[in-house]
Amino acid sequence: MTWTYHAMRATTRQWLHRELPLSDVRLSPALSGPYSLKARIEPEYGDLIGDDGELVLSEWGTLVFAEASGQIRGGGIVTDTKIVGQELDLTIDGFTAYPADMPITSTLTWGGKTEGTTGAGVDPFDVVRAMWDHLQAQPDGDLGVTYTQNSTPYRLGAWHNARRLDEDGELDDDPKAVQDPPIPIDKVWDSKKGKKPTAAQGKDVYWRYRLPWWDAIDVSQKINELAKQVPFDWREHYAWADSSKEDVVMELHLGYPRLGKRQSNLTFVEGENVTGLVPINRDGSDYYNTVYGFGSGEGSKQLRQSVSHRDGRLRRVKVEGRPEVSNKAALRAIAQDELLRTLHLADITQFVVVDHPNASIGSFDVGDDVLVENRRGWQPTRLWVRITGFDYQPETGEITVKCSRSDRFRYGGA
Template sequence: MSWRFIAQRVLTQEILDWDVPFTLMSAPVRELSGPGGMTGHIAPEYARLIADDGQPVLQEWDTAVFAELDGQIRGGGLVVKTRAENGQWVVECAGYTTYPHGIPFQGLIQSGTLITPPDPNAGLDKNHDGYIDFTDPPRSVQVTDPPKPYGGPRIDAYDAVRQIWDHLQSYDNGRLGLAVDGHPAGILLGAEDGSDPYELAWWDTPDSGAAIDNLALQVGFDYLEEHAWTTISGNDRTIVHRLRLGTPRLGRKRPDLRFADGENISALATPKAMGEDFANEVLVLGRGEGATMPRLQLARPDGRLRRVHVTVDKAATSEAALRARGNRELQSRTQGLYFPMIEVRDHPNAPVGSWSPGDDILVQAHVPWVGDVEVWHRVISDELRTDGTVLLTLKRADALG
């Protein structure tokens, strides 16, 4: 098992160092609908090295460091923070999807906007008798009803994500080289009748990262960034970056893999039930303040005592958006026992690298006060450690819909 760390200049895509003397402090993490990343340290002398372009090899928001294992990129990302600590230079890296956070969206995206056509008879009946004034003969032309408002053009949810990323990368010093999947989500933003338009407007100074995450939550889709080698010409290679999009989710059920305590599971976190997180009723509050705030209450009576969870979604304005959020909350709060984390080792049952964040895996283990359990879990993130073990962060699969 041989690790290698590669430094790449973000804007030029140039490989600066093929073997950075980087020592992991926290292992590379791949995260579903999140940036993931890793942290390590180097000698202070290396931190002062200057690349051929005259800039430091490692520089915040300028360099990316990637972890390679057995020829495959296993994680890494943008250098977002460096600091001196105990005689070493600590380098924190975060995935490319951390970049939009903190950057205002300065464009305009509108979908399903309510359009009110002009009234061709406006101002032509000043005496309000129902007829156009000054016609010959008088009172001969009736005033017709004004045209009805209607919903304007609507765009696919993934088009909105791509527009945000296109805007971010339209700046010369914002070109990360991240390619966003081009397929549609099949879900149009905004209501067809214009009653609940979607708008992302520069004058509201919306945060680009929050806008993407809100879309993922409201529409119901996953994203996952990937980094891989590609050949430029001849033997020259570079690292390319992709953002995968999946509706209603990424990943798939993996009956071909087996995760069993005593076989390839080397450690289990204490099983978790809902406990204080249990709720069989949710109150969802949307955008607005006071009595005008949209709200919706959903319940799933199950014979147990009523427990209510209140959630606030300031991006929700319609009943459909409130209901979608409420159903997700109920789904996640009414399920049973699961293992929040497991540590696994490489094994023929499930070789390291055979799964991906988003996949559903069956975890088989013995719980002393319960007995033998088999529960399908969804992989939320994986952390590949230097000793060859992998820490999987899990959610109960049926709690995610």
């Protein structure tokens, strides 16, 4: 398989180079994380140095794309360079690295006293797309990223003007008393069974979800928080815009309840299409069957959520401190994710295959579930794992698959 690498100016989308002389390339797609590409250029190339002596490949100014068999396989933004003599090492991060440390500078609001009188909150995917729209609307911020237009049944927001509830969750004796803070929605909303709370006397109940600029919200952190809370997956997608190969589509794929599929016709077997031995990890130091999540607040008012599973072993408790989380649903999701991660001992976290017909590049992707068989050693194992990423070296054809057992993931709030 022949690989070609292209460089484009990020702000103007003008081509800088159509055959970058990259070597020691390592391509790493990821599930719910940015693509990674690391490479080297050696020796010096005159057409990669500008008239002013500066590098043509500038940090946060250049896009690089990897092409094989006529298809764009991945790419991203040049974020770091290192020069040692005639060696130029490049770090290229996928376009979803762009929102990291980027704040929302204008308040984003859904619902309110007028629009919030219908419906029951905002779809998290609409929030993600709006935050990306906000970033790309700024000067020199338009990467040309597009997004899938699918949806989720989960709803974000809070009910305002609801009648106050007492400690038992019953309506307060004072019909004019308003619940403060507002009642959160933050769940999968059933339009047939879901009901608005009772309005305080003289008030109209409405929902609102707001991301205020004064909270200095980091867009990347907020997307990751929502992805855990709902939960949902996301990944980057790259493709030629058309047959002329003059432009590239960069699309954010959002998936609820998940991305990827169960690859029932593809098995990775040690000694067949897996090179070397498949490590089976059984790390008891990281085993817990109860997780307490502690969120914002202090003392007895601190937000707390716990999840547990009785499995015949001694009780092992892990405390997960997340003082930045002020939402019960988000905190419980974090605790649940941590329990799934630490509950099962046997796990396969990576294995190595070589690009060939039985496991060719393109036959599996991040997010997919695949069956891995370890037939030798102390504990022959057949385990379904979910691919969370992989490192691919085009020069050798070797693929290091990164994964974790499939039952450590939850979908759609399950």
